Amino acid sequence: xxxxxxxxxxxxxEGREILKGVSLDVSKGEVHAxxxxxxSGKSTLSQTLLGHPGYKVEGGRVRFKGQDILELxxxxxxxxxxxxxxxxxxVVPGITMNNFLRTALNAHRxxxxxxxxxxxxxxxxxxxxxxxxxxxxxxxxxxSRYINEGFSGGEKKRAEILQMxxxxxxxxxxxxxxxxxxxxxxxxVSEAINKMRGPELGVLMxxxxxxxxxxxxxxxxxxxxxxxxxxxxxxxxxxxxxREGYAQWGEEVA
Amino acid sequence: xxFTKESVEEIASLHEEPDWLRKRRREAFDVYERxxxxxxxxxxxxxxxxxxLKLDGFRxxxxxxxxxxxLPIEGAAGVLRQRGSAxxxxxxxxxxxxxxxxxxxxxQGAREHRxxxxxxxxxxxxxxxxxxxxxxxxxxxxxxxxxxPDFVEIEEPLVGQYWSSGGGAAVLxxxxxxxxxxxxxxxxxxxxxxxxxxxxxxxxxxxxxLGEGAQVGYVALxxxxxxxxxxxxxxxxxxxxxxxxxxxxxxxxxxxxVRVEANLQGPGGMAELKGIYFASEDQFFDFHTxxxxxxxxxxxxxxxxxxxxxxxxxVYAGLIRIEKDSARSDAYQANRNLLLSKxxxxxxIPMLEIINNDVRCTHGATxxxxxxxxxxxxxxxxxxxxxxQRMIVQGFFGEVADRIPFEQARRLVAEExxxxxx
Numbered sequence: 067x068x069x070x071x072x073x074x075x076x077x078x079x080e081g082r083e084i085l086k087g088v089s090l091d092v093s094k095g096e097v098h099a100x101x102x103x104x105x106s107g108k109s110t111l112s113q114t115l116l117g118h119p120g121y122k123v124e125g126g127r128v129r130f131k132g133q134d135i136l137e138l139x140x141x142x143x144x145x146x147x148x149x150x151x152x153x154x155x156x157v158v159p160g161i162t163m164n165n166f167l168r169t170a171l172n173a174h175r176x177x178x179x180x181x182x183x184x185x186x187x188x189x190x191x192x193x194x195x196x197x198x199x200x201x202x203x204x205x206x207x208x209x210s211r212y213i214n215e216g217f218s219g220g221e222k223k224r225a226e227i228l229q230m231x232x233x234x235x236x237x238x239x240x241x242x243x244x245x246x247x248x249x250x251x252x253x254x255v256s257e258a259i260n261k262m263r264g265p266e267l268g269v270l271m272x273x274x275x276x277x278x279x280x281x282x283x284x285x286x287x288x289x290x291x292x293x294x295x296x297x298x299x300x301x302x303x304x305x306x307x308x309r310e311g312y313a314q315w316g317e318e319v320a
Numbered sequence: 321x322x323f324t325k326e327s328v329e330e331i332a333s334l335h336e337e338p339d340w341l342r343k344r345r346r347e348a349f350d351v352y353e354r355x356x357x358x359x360x361x362x363x364x365x366x367x368x369x370x371x372x373l374k375l376d377g378f379r380x381x382x383x384x385x386x387x388x389x390x391l392p393i394e395g396a397a398g399v400l401r402q403r404g405s406a407x408x409x410x411x412x413x414x415x416x417x418x419x420x421x422x423x424x425x426x427x428q429g430a431r432e433h434r435x436x437x438x439x440x441x442x443x444x445x446x447x448x449x450x451x452x453x454x455x456x457x458x459x460x461x462x463x464x465x466x467x468x469p470d471f472v473e474i475e476e477p478l479v480g481q482y483w484s485s486g487g488g489a490a491v492l493x494x495x496x497x498x499x500x501x502x503x504x505x506x507x508x509x510x511x512x513x514x515x516x517x518x519x520x521x522x523x524x525x526x527x528x529x530l531g532e533g534a535q536v537g538y539v540a541l542x543x544x545x546x547x548x549x550x551x552x553x554x555x556x557x558x559x560x561x562x563x564x565x566x567x568x569x570x571x572x573x574x575x576x577x578v579r580v581e582a583n584l585q586g587p588g589g590m591a592e593l594k595g596i597y598f599a600s601e602d603q604f605f606d607f608h609t610x611x612x613x614x615x616x617x618x619x620x621x622x623x624x625x626x627x628x629x630x631x632x633x634x635v636y637a638g639l640i641r642i643e644k645d646s647a648r649s650d651a652y653q654a655n656r657n658l659l660l661s662k663x664x665x666x667x668x669i670p671m672l673e674i675i676n677n678d679v680r681c682t683h684g685a686t687x688x689x690x691x692x693x694x695x696x697x698x699x700x701x702x703x704x705x706x707x708x709q710r711m712i713v714q715g716f717f718g719e720v721a722d723r724i725p726f727e728q729a730r731r732l733v734a735e736e737x738x739x740x741x742x
Contacts, residue, residue: 116700119692144702158694160715169711170701212715213697229701 067132068093069268070115070148070237075126077107077114083124084110086293090270092237097269099279099304102290103312108272109153111290112241115270116140116150130237145174149235151226153242158213163225166213167195167232174233198231201258203250220251227258237268244278256281276308291315323490325349327380328458334384335407335427335462340438348447348457355451367635367667369604371575373549375451378521381405381461382489391510393728397476398423403483404491405461416474422467423478426494429465436467436498444527444583445494445553452551452577456492456523463494466507470500470531477506477537477726486513486520486545495526499534499562506537506726511572515545522573526554530562532586537565537725541732543572546601550576558618560586565725568595568624569733570605571740581610584618584649594720595624596733598740599632599664609638609653616647616676625656625720627713628664637669640683644675653683658690658716660709710741 068091077085084107092098102108114121115128117140128136135143158166168191177184186194199206202224214222223243230238240259244252259269259282271282279287279301287303288295289312296315297303328349332342357375358365382404393399397416400423402408408425416423422433430437447457464480484491495509511524522544530536536556544550550573556564568580582591597605611620626634636655657666668685690712698708717737724730 116696118696118700139705140696140699141702141704141708144700150700152697152700156693156697158697158712158715160718161698161711165711166698166701169707170698170703173702173704173707212719233701 069131070270071129073127075111075114075128076124077110078122078124079110079120084293085114087126088290088293088295090288090295092268092270094236094268095265096286097263097271097282097284098286098288099271099273099284100288100290101273101276101304101307104274106290107293108290109241112150112239112270112272115143115239116148117143141173144233147236149230149233149238151223151230151238151240151243153245155214155222155226157215159215161213162210163213164209167191167209167229170229171232194232195228198228198258201261202228202254204228219246220248223247224251224255227255231258231262236266237270239270239272241272242274243271244273244275252278252281276304279304289315322376323349323352323378323380323455323459331381331405331459331461334381334405335425336431337427338431338434340434341427341430344442345458348442348454351448352451352454352458355448355454358450364608364637368577368606369633371604373519373575375455375521377519379489380459382484382491385485391481391512393479393508395476395728396479397474398478400425400464400480401483402462402481402493404485404489407462408464419472420469421472421474422465424465426463426465426496429496433465433467437465437496440498440527440529441496442527444555444557445525449553453553455490456494456525456551459490460492460494460523461490463496465496467498468500468503468505471502472500473503474505477508477728480507480509482509482511482524484513484520484522484544486547487516487518488520490521492521492523494523497526497528497536497538499528499530499536501531502533503531504535506729507539508729509538509540510543511541512543513545513548516547518547519574520545520548522548522550524550524552528556528564528566530556530558530564532560532562534559534562536563537567539567539569539724539726539729541569541571541729541736542576543736545572546574548573548575550578552576553579553581555579555581555583556591557583557585558589558591561588562586563590563592565592566594567724567729569736570595570597571736574603576605578606579608579610582612582620584611584613584620585615587615587617589615590619591621592723593620593622594723596717596720597624597626597634598717598737599626599634600629600740601632602630603632604634606635607637609636611638611640611651611653613640613642613646613649613651615643616645616649618646619650620652622653623656623720624654625717626666627658627660627716628666629660631661631663633665635667635669636685637671638683639671639673640681641673642676642679642681646676647678649676649679651679651681655685656716657687658713659688660690660713713741714738
């Protein structure tokens with residue numbers, strides 16, 4: 067049984083069905099790429115996995131570590147070990163990155179403001195953050211700024227990966243982390259993800275382009291078109307996509 | 321028990337006030353008797369809900385009943401404590417007194433420094449503005465005179481603490497601040513009372529005068545009890561090249577009608593007007609602000625942020641006025657409201673009155689609930705919804721609270737907000 071099991075998932079947004087029965091298995095130690103043209107439902111899949119309130123599950127199920135998670139709130143899914151790097155990270159005014167990261171990490175540790183022994187110490191926090199600040203080329207001063215405020219597009223995406231490094235999920239969903247990135251940022255992000263890669267981490271990498279796959283080699287590639295997975299295979303699927311585009315599934319070449 | 325001429329005499333005697341001030345109280349009382357309650361036809365009062373306010377239901381002042389409780393403020397350069405309508409007690413760093421700094425209960429200031437007080441008192445906050453300003457001028461229960469001479473700079477803040485036992489009386493403190501040329505200091509007014517059943521009438525008005533090049537920070541922290549009706553006017557007169565930073569924090573009272581106004585009278589003058597309000601249950605707050613650019617090359621920057629819970633209601637109305645000859649002025653005004661319950665209502669009404677075109681003016685208003693995307697972002701990182709909501713509200717206020725001009729007040733406000741967010 068896979069750590070993350072998606073079965074026949076059907077999801078609608080504002081009454082329109084976007085996912086029309088998606089099934090995928092992701093286990094720790096594996097890197098999966100989900101590729102597809104715009105509008106194929108890739109982002110719907112990622113947002114639904116974390117329980118975004120704008121997406122309505124019409125059918126199917128999602129199990130994570132043997133637990134049905136569709137009834138869980140987003141924060142409970144996160145604490146269970148699921149992570150989502152947003153396609154468009156947003157600015158949240160007045161909350162520093164530092165406060166955000168520490169509060170999130172404390173929540174994962176079960177610290178609710180009472181039992182101090184469960185809270186992350188400043189030293190431990192530094193030990194977790196510092197190496198990834200370096201890998202991701204994020205200046206330390208970013209931590210005292212408000213969440214994503216004044217960050218460039220690339221910096222926002224890199225900050226998402228920093229959050230992932232701090233929270234150490236078991237399965238991470240990366241929603242078009244590569245889109246809109248300059249080549250340097252893609253390298254830094256890939257370097258950080260490759261550093262985390264290992265038997266304790268599963269990755270579901272959603273992408274439009276094959277470019278990032280040169281840096282992060284996937285074990286499995288799935289093609290999603292019009293709300294369904296139309297093909298699954300190894301890295302060779304991406305190679306074919308690179309040459310032929312999505313035309314073979316009746317889609318315009320991206 | 322209506323307010324009477326006799327009570328005016330009584331409070332003047334209690335404070336041993338000079339004849340000129342006694343006379344001024346009497347005149348204000350005549351105005352009070354002459355004026356009607358503001359009409360709902362008047363735009364400023366259209367949305368004001370008096371909620372059963374009975375002006376003749378209050379005792380005229382709160383009889384002296386012991387010393388004001390000391391509330392510790394670390395590292396203040398001077399503290400004035402006043403309980404009810406009894407004259408306040410002052411502590412001032414002797415070094416400052418030696419430099420000519422005057423920090424006194426207002427009535428004592430009127431006796432000993434007539435030159436400072438007579439021409440300024442109720443000149444910016446006028447008694448005839450409305451019936452509530454009139455009763456404040458007629459029956460003000462004391463307050464503070466602070467005078468900082470030319471070029472004197474004070475590192476630590478001065479503090480006024482007003483305490484009312486909270487039941488049934490009018491408690492109407494008045495702050496008069498005079499900053500000499502190039503003077504630099506910060507001041508905190510704190511207003512407190514317990515929440516009792518009996519309604520009280522309160523104010524907390526301030527007149528602040530800045531001489532050329534003066535730099536003054538003023539914070540008013542209103543924590544009157546939940547049965548208080550507050551009517552207050554806080555107004556600053558900004559001279560040439562002077563910088564005023566006014567910060568209003570409204571948390572208490574059942575009802576608050578507050579005006580915060582900057583009268584920009586000297587070129588190069590700058591007024592920063594900031595505000596925080598947090599209304600819950602059935603509280604009603606109404607803020608009217610004025611950025612009055614009387615001369616050119618003046619700057620004003622206003623940001624009022626409020627959060628609402630329960631069935632509370634708030635009104636914000638702000639006017640930027642730029643006079644005909646006030647070219648090259650720069651004015652900014654924004655009001656942001658966060659609705660934390662479906663029943664709460666916030667009205668926001670920005671207004672511009674610009675008679676000169678060579679100016680830069682920006683204004684904006686927002687009213688809305690917590691952004692669902694903000695909430696999802698925090699939740700998706702494992703932060704429970706209730707904690708995420710609290711962080712977002714704290715962050716919402718934090719953006720403006722970080723602009724409180726001095727550390728002691730910043731900390732105090734942060735603690736108050738945290739306690740209220742619970």
